[in-house]
Amino acid sequence: MYNNITLERLQEIEREREETMADTAYQRWMQDLRVASMYVDRQLALNAQHAMQEWDITRFRIPIKDQCM
Numbered sequence: 001m002y003n004n005i006t007l008e009r010l011q012e013i014e015r016e017r018e019e020t021m022a023d024t025a026y027q028r029w030m031q032d033l034r035v036a037s038m039y040v041d042r043q044l045a046l047n048a049q050h051a052m053q054e055w056d057i058t059r060f061r062i063p064i065k066d067q068c069m
Contacts, residue, residue, distance in 0.1 A: 020026050
């Protein structure tokens with residue numbers, strides 16, 4: 001379902017979300033309805049996840065040669 005969403009569209013959605021959250025009318029509406037906002041910026045978690053996907057542990061492996069006893 002989300003496979004064909006472009007990075008540009010995701011950034012646009014995030015900008016729209018930030019604009020909405022900053023709108024005083026929206027904030028007043030949330031207060032009037034006593035709605036709690038559970039939005040959390042997940043950018044740091046996404047950055048960490050991406051870094052872990054890019055991590056290449058093979059460069060740290062030390063080749064063990066057959067040792068004669």
